[in-house]
Amino acid sequence: MSFPIAILASGNGTNAQAMIDKMQAGILDIDIVLIASNNPQAKVLERAQKAGIAHLVLDHHTFQKREQYDQALLASVLEHKAQAVVLAGYMRLLSGSFLKGFPGQVLNLHPALLPSFPGLHGARDAMDYGVKLTGATVHFVNEIMDNGPVIIQAAVPVKDGEDEEALLTRIHAMEHRIYPQAVQWLATGRLSLNGRRVALASATIAKAPAPEAALIWPPLEAGF
Amino acid sequence: MSFPIAILASGNGTNAQAMIDKMQAGILDIDIVLIASNNPQAKVLERAQKAGIAHLVLDHHTFQKREQYDQALLASVLEHKAQAVVLAGYMRLLSGSFLKGFPGQVLNLHPALLPSFPGLHGARDAMDYGVKLTGATVHFVNEIMDNGPVIIQAAVPVKDGEDEEALLTRIHAMEHRIYPQAVQWLATGRLSLNGRRVALASATIAKAPAPEAALIWPPLEAGF
Numbered sequence: 001m002s003f004p005i006a007i008l009a010s011g012n013g014t015n016a017q018a019m020i021d022k023m024q025a026g027i028l029d030i031d032i033v034l035i036a037s038n039n040p041q042a043k044v045l046e047r048a049q050k051a052g053i054a055h056l057v058l059d060h061h062t063f064q065k066r067e068q069y070d071q072a073l074l075a076s077v078l079e080h081k082a083q084a085v086v087l088a089g090y091m092r093l094l095s096g097s098f099l100k101g102f103p104g105q106v107l108n109l110h111p112a113l114l115p116s117f118p119g120l121h122g123a124r125d126a127m128d129y130g131v132k133l134t135g136a137t138v139h140f141v142n143e144i145m146d147n148g149p150v151i152i153q154a155a156v157p158v159k160d161g162e163d164e165e166a167l168l169t170r171i172h173a174m175e176h177r178i179y180p181q182a183v184q185w186l187a188t189g190r191l192s193l194n195g196r197r198v199a200l201a202s203a204t205i206a207k208a209p210a211p212e213a214a215l216i217w218p219p220l221e222a223g224f
Numbered sequence: 225m226s227f228p229i230a231i232l233a234s235g236n237g238t239n240a241q242a243m244i245d246k247m248q249a250g251i252l253d254i255d256i257v258l259i260a261s262n263n264p265q266a267k268v269l270e271r272a273q274k275a276g277i278a279h280l281v282l283d284h285h286t287f288q289k290r291e292q293y294d295q296a297l298l299a300s301v302l303e304h305k306a307q308a309v310v311l312a313g314y315m316r317l318l319s320g321s322f323l324k325g326f327p328g329q330v331l332n333l334h335p336a337l338l339p340s341f342p343g344l345h346g347a348r349d350a351m352d353y354g355v356k357l358t359g360a361t362v363h364f365v366n367e368i369m370d371n372g373p374v375i376i377q378a379a380v381p382v383k384d385g386e387d388e389e390a391l392l393t394r395i396h397a398m399e400h401r402i403y404p405q406a407v408q409w410l411a412t413g414r415l416s417l418n419g420r421r422v423a424l425a426s427a428t429i430a431k432a433p434a435p436e437a438a439l440i441w442p443p444l445e446a447g448f
Contacts, residue, residue, distance in 0.1 A: 027447035215439035
């Protein structure tokens with residue numbers, strides 16, 4: 001039996017789509033029981049409809065307090081019997097009371113190598129700082145923004161002269177791979193917490209890199 | 225004619241040794257005109273002696289003020305006609321007046337992917353936070369610790385269950401490759417600054433990675 005999850009999203013929903021695709025391909029052992037959005041215009045709602053997935057708009061403008069909103073959201077998610085919540089471009093901070101409803105079962109994605117560049121503009125901030133490597137992080141959600149325990153990270157280079165869009169394209173490509181992978185690990189009960197450190201129960205690793213796995217940018221030249 | 229540099233170090237000096245080795249192998253176009261240490265016991269002094277490189281102890285305990293110390297250090301470095309200063313495990317913050325003597329010509333190395341985990345314990349702090357990727361950074365030095373413009377970075381995985389020493393061993397292996405490379409780029413005039421962003425003048429890149437260069441940890445499994 002597949003693991004039931006709810007996805008919360010505010011926008012285009014390309015990461016939700018990556019989950020839908022992997023689920024439909026039989027690779028990701030989940031059942032997306034609900035896709036909820038705070039934004040009535042979010043394209044992710046069309047994606048849900050097309051995939052035949054239950055979806056819901058809860059417009060935050062129609063609620064007076066965050067707490068009321070999050071209680072309504074929590075009720076919907078529970079009603080659909082989700083056992084975990086996956087944030088995919090969900091542009092609101094979840095309150096503590098929501099998180100208490102899903103202890104250790106809420107995931108988020110950030111377009112930077114946390115703890116570097118938290119906040120709304122991870123890729124742009126990385127470019128402005130001038131790092132040579134940035135990337136993407138999937139983490140458990142706690143009550144501090146972009147602070148929870150890290151499950152998986154991907155590093156990508158920042159290339160001389162490229163713009164934010166070019167960088168984001170490469171970061172998004174990584175997101176669409178690491179986020180379904182992290183959800184699969186959660187769905188199959190392979191993640192455990194030791195303080196802030198997330199351990200992954202071993203399994204056959206099909207694509208293990210060489211022991212000296214590393215990424216250097218700019219690339220080394222001959223002799224170095 | 226090789227580019228004259230001074231190395232400042234406080235300890236073992238394995239990164240200084242990496243420079244010496246690359247210089248002696250004819251790969252790194254520098255002349256190490258001075259190795260200076262604030263620590264009379266530093267093993268780096270033996271390394272200098274063995275390589276026939278001028279070396280000097282300036283014990284900071286014998287100076288009353290940081291400013292006096294840094295002026296004496298600056299005088300020695302200038303006397304040896306160094307055109308750049310490379311910090312290799314130099315455990316003191318350089319004052320603004322020293323840095324003004326070498327504008328844009330002082331490099332440092334940090335065992336983390338800055339701006340994450342600045343400070344004295346980059347590797348340990350990364351493990352405690354629970355990141356899956358950390359690494360090493362070579363950067364220009366400014367007056368804020370571990371803050372200057374980034375020249376090159378290397379990412380390495382943090383493996384489940386490993387200790388700080390195992391992680392540091394892999395980080396150091398990267399340092400010994402990226403730091404001589406960064407010094408070579410400086411020595412051959414290929415680095416330029418645009419605000420905080422460091423651009424590298426193009427050259428034949430002998431070991432260019434594939435366009436999709438990335439490092440993911442833990443490794444993706446089949447299907448992801």
